[in-house]
Amino acid sequence: xxxxxxMVAPMRAEVTRLGVQELRTVADVDGVLANPAGTQMVxxxxxxxxxxxxxxxxxxxxxxxxxxxAASYTVFAGxxxxxxxxxxxxxxxxxxxxxxxxxxxxxxxxxFMHRYQIEGRxxxxxxxxxxxxxxxxxxx
Amino acid sequence: MGRFHEQNDRGLLMxxxxxxxxxxxxxxxxxxxxxxFGVAATHRTFRLASEEVVEIRRFSPP
Numbered sequence: 001x002x003x004x005x006x007m008v009a010p011m012r013a014e015v016t017r018l019g020v021q022e023l024r025t026v027a028d029v030d031g032v033l034a035n036p037a038g039t040q041m042v043x044x045x046x047x048x049x050x051x052x053x054x055x056x057x058x059x060x061x062x063x064x065x066x067x068x069x070a071a072s073y074t075v076f077a078g079x080x081x082x083x084x085x086x087x088x089x090x091x092x093x094x095x096x097x098x099x100x101x102x103x104x105x106x107x108x109x110x111x112f113m114h115r116y117q118i119e120g121r122x123x124x125x126x127x128x129x130x131x132x133x134x135x136x137x138x139x140x
Numbered sequence: 141m142g143r144f145h146e147q148n149d150r151g152l153l154m155x156x157x158x159x160x161x162x163x164x165x166x167x168x169x170x171x172x173x174x175x176x177f178g179v180a181a182t183h184r185t186f187r188l189a190s191e192e193v194v195e196i197r198r199f200s201p202p
């Protein structure tokens with residue numbers, strides 16, 4: 001059952017203020033992922049304090065990297081259920097977890113950060129892994 | 141493999157656990173698959189008696 005939107009709104013804003021486009025409907029998701037071109041990052045947001053509490057600041061640090069995905073999107077697991085399910089269908093080989101980060105290049109998953117790679121780690125470590133993935137896959 | 145919850149005199153308690161069954165193929169290959177594609181949890185909660193615990197290894201990166 002989704003949480004009260006008043007509680008979730010700051011968690012959404014923490015990501016969207018980075019310039020990450022939020023996808024709240026199936027149409028939103030298909031509108032950007034169905035016809036992929038270049039590099040696209042999808043951040044699966046979550047209310048989970050023990051993981052998402054570090055994931056969002058980690059993402060913020062990572063997106064300061066000179067090399068980053070051409071487009072960045074976010075869905076909110078547990079809140080926008082249909083949009084999240086649809087987004088996950090674009091990386092269906094990977095077990096659903098939240099928070100998580102998928103990096104796609106021309107529609108193919110080239111990197112995936114699972115929750116187990118987030119929980120228990122700090123923002124700096126998370127950002128370092130994301131920056132390495134950006135450097136490896138997002139240079140034009 | 142799963143999320144460590146606690147270990148006490150009742151044993152080891154984990155959440156969201158995937159189990160590599162004996163005879164289910166090479167353990168290292170299985171571990172690598174979990175690492176890449178995520179833990180394919182089949183047990184929401186999993187308790188192992190203390191005497192059955194041989195080793196607890198951290199799977200996530202430091």
